[in-house]
Amino acid sequence: MTATFDRCRAEHHCHARHCGTHVPPEMLMCRPHWYMVPPEIRDRVWKHYRPGQCDDMNPSEEWHKAADEAIEAVAKAERIRCVRIHGPECGCWNGPKKAAGPVQGDLFR
Ligand SMILES: [Zn+2]
Numbered sequence: 001m002t003a004t005f006d007r008c009r010a011e012h013h014c015h016a017r018h019c020g021t022h023v024p025p026e027m028l029m030c031r032p033h034w035y036m037v038p039p040e041i042r043d044r045v046w047k048h049y050r051p052g053q054c055d056d057m058n059p060s061e062e063w064h065k066a067a068d069e070a071i072e073a074v075a076k077a078e079r080i081r082c083v084r085i086h087g088p089e090c091g092c093w094n095g096p097k098k099a100a101g102p103v104q105g106d107l108f109r
């Protein structure tokens with residue numbers, strides 16, 4: 001039993017920027033974000049996904065590349081939507097202004 005294994009399982013969350021939704025390790029993103037990714041990139045992420053890659057922390061180069069593109073695609077889509085709906089001043093796609101309070105506090109209890 002390794003700490004890395006537990007950490008990965010416990011903390012696996014959606015890879016879209018600023019999304020803290022917990023997802024199973026085999027999922028790159030939560031459902032709403034995943035469906036914002038163009039099908040062509042989604043196919044590539046699945047094609048290069050290897051079961052257990054999260055456990056040994058060693059995903060393939062190809063998977064990393066596809067995953068990066070997926071994350072980029074979501075960020076772009078969210079920015080376009082934000083500007084269209086909220087206006088150019090909003091910037092919510094870029095994350096909350098600044099979260100208050102140390103999130104890691106729980107670890108030390
Ligand atoms: Zn998400």
Ligand SMILES: [Zn+2]
Nearest residue numbers: 082086090092
């Ligand atoms: Zn916005």
